[in-house]
Amino acid sequence: MLSAFKQQHGAEYSLRALGYFGSYAHNTATPDSDADTVFETDNRISRRFAVIADPSDF
Numbered sequence: 001m002l003s004a005f006k007q008q009h010g011a012e013y014s015l016r017a018l019g020y021f022g023s024y025a026h027n028t029a030t031p032d033s034d035a036d037t038v039f040e041t042d043n044r045i046s047r048r049f050a051v052i053a054d055p056s057d058f
Contacts (some may be wrong), residue, residue: 001035014042 004019009015022036023029 002037013039016040016042 017040023033
């Protein structure tokens with residue numbers, strides 16, 4: 001899912017790296033788990049969180 005997101009939106013957000021943490025990173029995710037992600041970008045961003053994609057889009 002992350003590589004598909006980076007392919008589609010990497011240039012738009014100047015993404016350098018993407019990764020999981022939490023249950024997906026520890027391979028303990030269940031069907032009810034959310035996907036906790038971390039990213040590195042070249043852009044200055046505000047300190048807020050947002051949903052920018054739904055996993056079902058990929």
